[in-house]
Amino acid sequence: QVQLVESGGGLVQAGGSLRLSCAASGRTFSSYNMAWFRQAPGKEREFVAAISWNGGITYYEDSVKGRFTIPRDNAKNTMYLQMNRLKPEDTAVYYCAASRDLNRLGAKASYDYWGQGTQVTVSS
DSSP states (O other): OOOEEEEOOEEEETTOOEEEEEEEOSSOGGGSEEEEEEEOTTSOOEEEEEEOTTSOOEEEOGGGTTTEEOOEEGGGTEEEEEEOSOOGGGOEEEEEEEESOGGGTTOGGGOOEEOOOEEEEEEO
């Protein structure tokens, strides 16, 4: 079992940057593929970015390509989301999630463990 805790959210102006962190408990973090999802008010939770268990594969939703990166540090049991050139439409609660399914990195249903979320608000 994996417990996930997000941090690093906040209020930022459009064009600014934020780095989210996802700290995982347990000794098996390095065996999980990890992802970030987000949910804006009144909308479905949507995929943002994912990284494979060893960091060899990364996958991004089209609207964040070139602006967001998703590094992980298995020695620290932590994954990150570096968000640059933020836009008001990036405003949402951001969730990290863990999965053992390497074939469906972008599929919400393939993730077994979720954090509680951290709010990101981008002002125009």
